[in-house]
Amino acid sequence: MKRIYEFISKANQVLLFLAALMAITAMSYSLYSDFTRRYGRYESTHVAIVEPNDQTIATSIQDVRFLGSSRDFVLFGIVKHGIKSKMGNWGQSALASSVANSARADYGAGEIVNIVFCRKGRKIRNLFENDGLVLTSHLGEIGASKLEAFVFTTVTEDTDNNRRLDDQDRQDLYIVDKDLTKPDMVIKGVIDFEVLSPTRLVVKMRGGDPARFLEVDIEAQKTSEIQWK
Secondary structure, eight states, rough: HHHHHHHHHHHHHHHHHHHHHHHHHHHHHHHHHHHHHOOOOOOOOOEEEEEEESSSSSOOEEEEEEEEEEEEEEEEEEEEEEOOOOOOTTBBSSOOOOOOOOGGGTSSOEEEEEEEETTTTEEEEEEESOOEEEEEEEEEEEEEEOOSSHHHEEEOOOTTTTEEEETTTOOEEEEETTTOSOOOOOOOOOEEEEEEEETTTEEEETSSSOEEEEEEEEETTTEEEEOOO
């Protein structure tokens, strides 16, 4: 009888443990479902690209973020859920529409799709003629390094054809003169960059075997490949 009693006690303990485990699992799933329902699943930084006749994704301005100031300039980031596609010469969309999770009215706060440069209370210009995706913004300070330029890591083309602009597309570096008196330098297909001096950068490029680097002279607006082999 004692053995039977011990067996029943252990069986009850196992059943209670399993019941508690099932309750915890059910609660966790319920919390996860509620979170994803409210906020959507995690996705990398992206912005939807919308056809002119697609009304499911907002292409209007959702927010304007103050990014900082330098000298006489104040910079703002224009935030949207989606951007309008550009039409090709043959009447076809150069950037196809996307119905990503940003189509939901309650999904996120959108992403920065353009930069506005203002001076003395007036708009001077935008970074892009047509909206794109701004991944990073550096307004003259990168860590402890000073730089005589505004530097933006951007995406402007859907190079992987996944129907949106995201960090898996080709990334381009926009280098903007702090006085806005010189043309922008645009370096396409970058991976990363480092500051060498206030007027010089070293940029790691895509497509190298195994790696390719450019040195950028901001003042002279010239680039030269670094022969590291």
